[in-house]
Amino acid sequence: MTWALLLEQFLNGFQLGVLLFLLAAGLTLVFGIMDLVNLAHGSLYMVGAFICATLTELTGSFGWGVLLALPATMAVGVIVEMTALRTLYARDHLDQVLATFGLILFFNELTRIVWGPEGMVIPLPAWLDGNVEILPGVHYPTFRMLIIAVGLGVAAALYVLVVKTRTGMLIRAGASNRAMIGALGVNIKTLFTAIFGLGAALAGLAGMMAGPIIEVSTGMGEEILILAFVVIVIGGIGSIRGAFIAALIVGLIDTMGRSFLDVLLSAAMSASAAETAAPALSAMLVYILMATVLFFRPQGLFPPHGRQ
Amino acid sequence: MLSVSKIETFYGESQVLFGVDLEVRAGQVVSLMGRNGMGKSTTINAIMGLKPPRTGTIEFENRPIHRLPSHAIARAGLALVPEGRQIFPNLTLRENLIATAANRRKRRHPWTLERVFAMFPALFERRDNRGDTLSGGEQQMLAIGRALMTNPELLILDEATEGLAPLIRAEIWTCLEALKAQRLAILVIDKNLRALTRIGDWHYIMEKGRIAWSGDSAALAATPDLRLRYLGV
Ligand SMILES: Nc1ncnc2c1ncn2[C@@H]1O[C@H](COP(=O)(O)OP(=O)(O)OP(=O)(O)O)[C@@H](O)[C@H]1O
Numbered sequence: 001m002t003w004a005l006l007l008e009q010f011l012n013g014f015q016l017g018v019l020l021f022l023l024a025a026g027l028t029l030v031f032g033i034m035d036l037v038n039l040a041h042g043s044l045y046m047v048g049a050f051i052c053a054t055l056t057e058l059t060g061s062f063g064w065g066v067l068l069a070l071p072a073t074m075a076v077g078v079i080v081e082m083t084a085l086r087t088l089y090a091r092d093h094l095d096q097v098l099a100t101f102g103l104i105l106f107f108n109e110l111t112r113i114v115w116g117p118e119g120m121v122i123p124l125p126a127w128l129d130g131n132v133e134i135l136p137g138v139h140y141p142t143f144r145m146l147i148i149a150v151g152l153g154v155a156a157a158l159y160v161l162v163v164k165t166r167t168g169m170l171i172r173a174g175a176s177n178r179a180m181i182g183a184l185g186v187n188i189k190t191l192f193t194a195i196f197g198l199g200a201a202l203a204g205l206a207g208m209m210a211g212p213i214i215e216v217s218t219g220m221g222e223e224i225l226i227l228a229f230v231v232i233v234i235g236g237i238g239s240i241r242g243a244f245i246a247a248l249i250v251g252l253i254d255t256m257g258r259s260f261l262d263v264l265l266s267a268a269m270s271a272s273a274a275e276t277a278a279p280a281l282s283a284m285l286v287y288i289l290m291a292t293v294l295f296f297r298p299q300g301l302f303p304p305h306g307r308q
Numbered sequence: 309m310l311s312v313s314k315i316e317t318f319y320g321e322s323q324v325l326f327g328v329d330l331e332v333r334a335g336q337v338v339s340l341m342g343r344n345g346m347g348k349s350t351t352i353n354a355i356m357g358l359k360p361p362r363t364g365t366i367e368f369e370n371r372p373i374h375r376l377p378s379h380a381i382a383r384a385g386l387a388l389v390p391e392g393r394q395i396f397p398n399l400t401l402r403e404n405l406i407a408t409a410a411n412r413r414k415r416r417h418p419w420t421l422e423r424v425f426a427m428f429p430a431l432f433e434r435r436d437n438r439g440d441t442l443s444g445g446e447q448q449m450l451a452i453g454r455a456l457m458t459n460p461e462l463l464i465l466d467e468a469t470e471g472l473a474p475l476i477r478a479e480i481w482t483c484l485e486a487l488k489a490q491r492l493a494i495l496v497i498d499k500n501l502r503a504l505t506r507i508g509d510w511h512y513i514m515e516k517g518r519i520a521w522s523g524d525s526a527a528l529a530a531t532p533d534l535r536l537r538y539l540g541v
């Protein structure tokens with residue numbers, strides 16, 4: 001194990017972390033403010049990636065693909081909210097789980113019909129396809145650096161939105177007392193739709209960022225959605241700050257565990273035993289973390305204030 | 309300006325309002341009194357669209373509002389200071405005032421932070437404190453300020469001074485008198501007969517979901533047995 005490898009895996013974990021944050025931000029707002037469990041959030045991640053792949057193909061530019069796919073994914077989110085999810089706010093969580101699971105099946109089938117069963121690749125432009133030398137002798141893929149920068153930029157923008165703007169105040173006020181902001185003249189339906197559209201665009205953005213790395217395919221949203229739920233539970237449901245910190249922790253632990261757990265374990269047991277135990281254990285690490293956090297802080301690390 | 313007529317409200321199968329009639333004219337202070345559980349809050353919630361009536365009509369400035377969602381009712385010019393104050397606990401005092409502020413009917417001298425702080429100087433020092441760290445009196449002043457920041461035509465207060473210290477109560481009544489002097493119409497629920505007689509123009513007393521008595525301040529003062537019969541004070 002070299003320091004260069006350690007640094008590289010650290011950055012990989014960080015990069016997974018910011019992707020998880022993009023997905024978890026919308027998920028935690030929707031769950032925290034509208035009290036809606038939306039399993040179909042991963043579908044927006046997938047749809048965003050597919051739309052971006054097609055638009056990249058049409059325009060010949062990944063940059064244009066992303067820029068145009070963002071409002072398109074937001075529009076898909078807004079339509080889903082207005083036609084399907086709006087009727088679910090007043091229902092209990094089990095109904096929501098069933099209905100949004102149905103949406104997953106719907107979107108998976110839809111992408112198969114529209115884009116075929118093959119999946120798509122998003123080709124990167126030359127300037128993103130190479131490596132940068134981050135330390136003398138240590139190279140890291142340019143595109144992964146870009147993902148980290150985009151994620152941090154979005155986190156900063158969301159922070160400003162929630163903490164500094166009036167929309168952010170309404171988002172926070174809505175999280176603590178929905179009926180009251182209505183009685184003070186705020187149209188909650190519109191606010192909910194806007195929040196959902198924002199969350200959809202961010203989920204789509206995560207899909208677009210992941211697309212060039214993992215290939216765009218039907219069902220790509222499901223696995224990462226589970227991790228995103230782990231993130232919002234650890235971070236505290238409804239908290240953007242919690243989602244950010246938990247996403248980085250989960251990304252780092254998951255990535256570092258997969259890379260280095262066998263080395264760590266072999267210090268305590270035989271090399272062959274470590275080699276068999278490590279993969280199983282590293283796959284469980286984030287769930288062990290979640291269980292531990294829930295044991296000590298059932299509300300998560302940063303529960304938003306003012307909710308019971 | 310506000311005209312409530314024959315509204316009936318049910319919680320599930322049980323009927324709570326049995327044909328309530330009530331009117332507030334422009335610039336008037338109108339009180340709604342009655343013992344606990346008589347339906348005062350339910351009447352207010354019907355007006356604000358938080359618990360729409362099953363039958364009956366509610367008109368505001370000659371426009372029916374009883375089928376509108378509550379945000380549309382608020383936008384028509386009604387503002388609520390709710391029972392229990394319902395300050396946003398996770399927002400600062402200042403944020404509570406500006407989050408829902410609006411001047412939808414283009415008032416020429418709209419309410420501003422400065423005007424609210426001038427009316428309640430105690431709020432100014434606490435402006436950066438979170439809602440849930442404020443005292444009951446501060447929260448009530450904030451709830452009034454928050455409602456005023458929507459620039460309403462009619463201010464509705466459910467329990468204006470309930471549970472507050474005497475000094476704070478006096479301050480709230482002074483504030484309501486100042487608002488009345490500015491020709492703001494006010495519908496107020498409270499138990500303080502003396503203050504209501506002083507500033508109120510018209511009074512309603514509810515019993516078991518019905519208006520049992522109504523009259524002006526002179527009639528209220530001249531009928532001492534009302535207290536015993538309907539108010540239990
Ligand atoms: N959410 C509810 N569900 C069922 N019954 C309710 C509900 N809210 C109020 N009630 C009943 O409706 C009746 C009127 O209640 P309301 O709150 O309007 O009374 P009030 O005059 O405001 O009393 P108070 O002085 O205690 O605030 C009461 O009998 C109460 O038990």
Ligand SMILES: [Mg+2]
Nearest residue numbers: 348349350391
């Ligand atoms: Mg009441």
